[in-house]
Amino acid sequence: MVGSDEKHDGTRGEELLELFARGTDLTRQLLEEAAQLRRRVVDAPSPDGSDLDVTAEEQAALCDWIAKIDELQAENRGLLEGLRAAEDRNRGWAERHAEIEERHNELANLYVASYQLHASFDPKEVVAAISEIVINLIGAEVFALYSCDTEMGSLTPVACEGRPLSSFPPIPVGVGVIGSTVAEGTRFVAPPVAAGSEDRGENDPVVVIPLYVRGSALGAIALYKLFDQKSGLSDLDRQLFDLLETHAAAALLASRLFPMSVATAGKSPSRVDRITN
Amino acid sequence: MTDYRILIVEDSPTMRQLLVFALKRMKGVQIVEAQDGMDGLRKVTSDHFDLVFVDINMPVMDGLKLISLIRSDASLSAMPICIITTEGAKDDRERAIVLGANEYLTKPIQANKVLSIARDLLKLPA
Numbered sequence: 507m508v509g510s511d512e513k514h515d516g517t518r519g520e521e522l523l524e525l526f527a528r529g530t531d532l533t534r535q536l537l538e539e540a541a542q543l544r545r546r547v548v549d550a551p552s553p554d555g556s557d558l559d560v561t562a563e564e565q566a567a568l569c570d571w572i573a574k575i576d577e578l579q580a581e582n583r584g585l586l587e588g589l590r591a592a593e594d595r596n597r598g599w600a601e602r603h604a605e606i607e608e609r610h611n612e613l614a615n616l617y618v619a620s621y622q623l624h625a626s627f628d629p630k631e632v633v634a635a636i637s638e639i640v641i642n643l644i645g646a647e648v649f650a651l652y653s654c655d656t657e658m659g660s661l662t663p664v665a666c667e668g669r670p671l672s673s674f675p676p677i678p679v680g681v682g683v684i685g686s687t688v689a690e691g692t693r694f695v696a697p698p699v700a701a702g703s704e705d706r707g708e709n710d711p712v713v714v715i716p717l718y719v720r721g722s723a724l725g726a727i728a729l730y731k732l733f734d735q736k737s738g739l740s741d742l743d744r745q746l747f748d749l750l751e752t753h754a755a756a757a758l759l760a761s762r763l764f765p766m767s768v769a770t771a772g773k774s775p776s777r778v779d780r781i782t783n
Numbered sequence: 784m785t786d787y788r789i790l791i792v793e794d795s796p797t798m799r800q801l802l803v804f805a806l807k808r809m810k811g812v813q814i815v816e817a818q819d820g821m822d823g824l825r826k827v828t829s830d831h832f833d834l835v836f837v838d839i840n841m842p843v844m845d846g847l848k849l850i851s852l853i854r855s856d857a858s859l860s861a862m863p864i865c866i867i868t869t870e871g872a873k874d875d876r877e878r879a880i881v882l883g884a885n886e887y888l889t890k891p892i893q894a895n896k897v898l899s900i901a902r903d904l905l906k907l908p909a
Contacts (some may be wrong), residue, residue, distance in 0.1 A: 611894045614804045622797045645891040647869075733869055735889060753898040 522589040525556070529582045533575060540571045612742045615643050619749055623757040627764035632757045633665045636750070641667055644746050648708075648731040650674040653758075654688060654723045661726060662686060668731065679723070687714040688726045693747060698738060715747050719753035724755045737747060784889060787905055788813045788831060792823030792885070793838040795866060802836060802867075805894035820844025823860065824852055834904050837884070838867045839875045847878055854883035863883060863904035867892070 543564075622635040633651060640646045648668030652661035661684060663674035680689040687694045694714040711728040718724065727750060732739075789806055791814060793799045794824050799816050806814055815832070817823035821844045827835060835853070841845040846866060853859045864888040866879045886900050902909055 608896050614894055615800060618797055618800045618804065621800065625796075640793055640794050642798050642890050642892075643801070671796065733890070736891075 522585055522592060526582065526585045528687065529578055529585060533578045533582065536571060536575050536578065539570070542574065543571065544635060551692055588604050600761060615742055616745060616749055619643055619772040620745060620753055623753045624747075627761050629758070629761040632754075635757070636727065636754050637665050637667060639746065639750065639754075640729065644729070644743055645733040646729045646731065647733050649706060649727060649729045650726065651727050652677065652684065652688075653725040654679065654717075656723065661685065664725075674706075684714050684726055684728050688716050688723050690718050691718055691723065693751065713747065715750050715754075717751065717758065719752075719755045719759050724758055727754070786811045786813055787833045788815065789814050789901065790817060790823065790826055790832045790835045792817040792820060792827075792835065792841070792846070794841045795838070798838065798867065798890075801892060801894075803899060805892075805897040808898060809907075819896050820846060820849040823849050827853060827862075829854065832862060833862045834865070834901060836865050836867060836888070837879075839879065845887060847875065847882060850879055850882045850884055865900055867902060873893070 518523070554738055619639045622638065623632065625635065626632055636651055637649075640649050640651075644674065646667065648666075650663045650666040650671075652674075653664045656679075659679045661677040661679060663671055664720055665671075666674055677685045679685050691715065694711065695714050696710070711730055712732060713727075713729040715727040715729075716723065717726055787809070787901050789812055791799055791806075792801065793816075798908050799818075799849075803814050806812055812863075815826060815830070819841045820837075823835070823837065823907070824844065837846040837849055846874050850864055850866070853862065853864065860883075863886070864884045865888060866876065866884045867888045867890065868876050868879070879887065885904060888897060888900060899909070903908075
């Protein structure tokens with residue numbers, strides 16, 4: 507729809523341009539003819555010795571030419587304004603088209619992320635889905651997913667990418683950037699590193715997403731390094747963080763509770779049906 | 784309208800779904816999915832495809848091996864191949880191009896970039 511409107515505006519713009527060029531040629535022609543006519547009038551010998559020998563007919567023709575020129579110039583101005591308006595509309599459509607493309611891309615990413623998070627009750631598959639979202643949709647080169655043990659008050663890495671799992675030590679809740687983020691439940695986003703200043707350390711996270719369900723901490727996702735081609739965080743990245751904050755936590759909790767529910771319900775077939783159907 | 788058949792060889796369900804989402808915006812396109820290189824090879828040799836998207840890092844058979852096998856088959860030598868890789872994996876990308884890949888997509892992918900590459904490789908108007 508947008509494409510066809512753009513095409514229509516483009517064709518109209520070309521037509522206007524052509525019309526404008528024709529008008530310009532015609533005006534130039536008329537001006538040249540008027541100038542020739544003026545020269546003829548001025549150069550013509552006067553039989554009665556007066557400076558000008560212009561007949562009434564010639565004067566009328568000259569007036570007609572001048573009126574015609576004025577008319578064409580006005581028409582040219584109108585066409586030029588029409589052309590500018592068409593160009594503005596074209597620009598507007600192009601910007602709108604780009605916005606719609608961007609929005610479509612965002613919605614596709616959010617839909618796929620949400621779909622994959624809730625596609626399974628298997629804890630391993632849920633963790634794999636979280637990892638894929640972080641790697642493929644956000645573009646993290648190094649990250650770790652921590653699980654929160656509320657009794658021990660610590661965060662244990664359960665999945666990672668970019669470095670061995672052993673390189674991510676357990677973190678006490680409330681300690682350091684990751685521990686504090688989980689304790690406070692507020693996402694951490696590191697400020698961009700200024701040019702010329704020292705790079706961030708490999709253990710300093712760029713983003714920490716706390717995973718909470720109804721006020722209970724389930725863990726955190728810490729991104730340590732983004733792909734080189736990512737110059738920073740986009741709106742889509744922030745929307746994916748929002749989604750992970752709530753949906754990843756819910757999916758992890760559901761995957762942990764599901765086996766327990768099935769085991770409990772195993773004693774009563776009707777309850778198994780309720781859970782699985 | 785002519786139907787174009789596109790094969791997506793990618794082990795990540797997330798990436799497959801995102802690619803399908805993007806490619807389904809083209810009219811007259813049939814999309815088939817394969818979850819690793821071996822599955823991809825089976826499908827590409829048993830059916831006709833106009834374009835193949837291949838991830839480089841896959842279990843069972845990786846993308847580079849799949850590309851070399853596709854290009855060694857005379858009946859598939861002209862089939863366009865687009866690889867999916869990360870910006871950091873430049874060596875893999877260069878190797879894939881040497882082996883016969885026509886284009887590459889870097890993760891995270893953008894739907895409009897996927898469409899633009901698909902249209903280009905299928906020689907469709909933009």
